[in-house]
Amino acid sequence: MKPLLFLLAALCLGLPAVAQQKPNVILICADDLGYGDLSCYGATKIHTPNLDRLASTGLRLTNGHSTSATCTPSRYAMMTGQYPWRRKGTRILPGDAALIVPTDKKTLPGVFKQAGYQTAIVGKWHLGLGEKVEKDWNQDIKPGPNEVGFDYSFIFPATADRVPTVFLENHSVVALDAKDPIAVDYKNKVGNDPTGKEHPELLKMKSSPGQGHDNTIVNGIGRIGYMSGGKMARWADEELSYTFLARAQDFISRNRKTPFFLYLALTEPHVPRVPATMFKDKSGLGARGDAILQLDWVVGEVIKELEAQGIAKNTLVIFTSDNGPVLDDGYQDEAVSLLNGHTPAGPLRGGKYSALEGGTRMPFILNWPGKIKPGVSDALLSQVDLLRSLAGLLKQPLLKQEAGDSEDQMRAFLGTDKKGRSELVLQGGALSVTKDGWKYIPANKGAGYDALVGIETGNSEKAQLYNLVSDVAEKDNLAEKYPEKVKELEALLDKIKNK
Ligand code: NG6
């Protein structure tokens, strides 16, 4: 039909002349990926072509942050639009924790659902499941992701190094054999499975001294926490990524005709790093580098799926990570010895667990063909802003007190505003605040260096003030030189804390 005829026919039939399909949104979150881990962020020892392409055809943020330097709090903020430290119990959760995301408040997936989207999470959850710690893993477990706004969920409960090492689809454990029920305990050993502590000779990857990871052995790897049963349901680490990818592709193809929101929470390069055969020894940087290659590949496959379904143009892809990098986080996997001069945090100081920039300044890429002009932006942005920004994009109402720390920064996320936030609180061990290129970390008594993981924590008995514009590596503490600035930022931090 000629366009004019179609228009006339559409008008006569009362149909909208142009079918305006709402954009799909895919939020991909890596786990422990550092600011310097991708070649588009300056890495030279590793090449990440798929993410580089996403960045070169989209917007690459240089000052985009997670709220926190560990997983649970960062993801809590992404889901709720609230700083995690406002609420108790949002630190790194064990694998049997109860759900910490409120079921009666606005959430990121909830906003999409309200806008008529199909919503899904595929990947790492780590925000707790069920009402209590004590729960029966052999029954339906509620509440969880499906109760906070996801129509579909395919997750693992916590981290790859924590039991139970199983997938849950919606409310139940995948491939569970009723004759081999699962039991989980984080205090006492359950069942007869060997532990890493009792039987280190059974391990295919040694745990690092002093870092735990020596409880139940699953797939030759000692985990945090004890489990028994569920032998058929246990995952093979080598297949984690394929499994998540297949579920993501399936969700995308099923929903190619309806607007959808997919939160794809990938596990790389978190420990234990056990990439698929295809990536083994391919990076030359050991298992951590191989895991990054795998991550890059998965992202490439997701984009291919969008293209194959003909919906790439109408899809906003957001890529980021939940916290900064760590090399030795519990296993002796040669991440340190084979580093080969790679700098996971790029020019930044600190890493995972740290109040320094390496803890929270993240790779952060937004790609929306035709809508986002390719470029780089130094705007100050946080993952906590995604909720209100995307709600604005979807024209969904959000009261001021809902998602109270989330700002509508959609223009900055699309690259048309280059400033972004005026201030942001960051959570390492200590809370710090950043404003107009300055960063203030209050004096505190915590140790300055975490020897187990080999990371500077950013703690110091002296107040710290850095000028991030001229000194992104936070080398030059200017607190004594600019006491007024320190006072101003101290008051600002207090004000935000007490909001
Ligand atoms: C820590 C674990 C670390 C990792 C982290 C969670 C120890 C000594 N270390 O407690 O291995 O699992 O928790 O990482 O147990 S996160 O990215 O999910 O926050």
Ligand code: CA
């Ligand atoms: Ca993490």
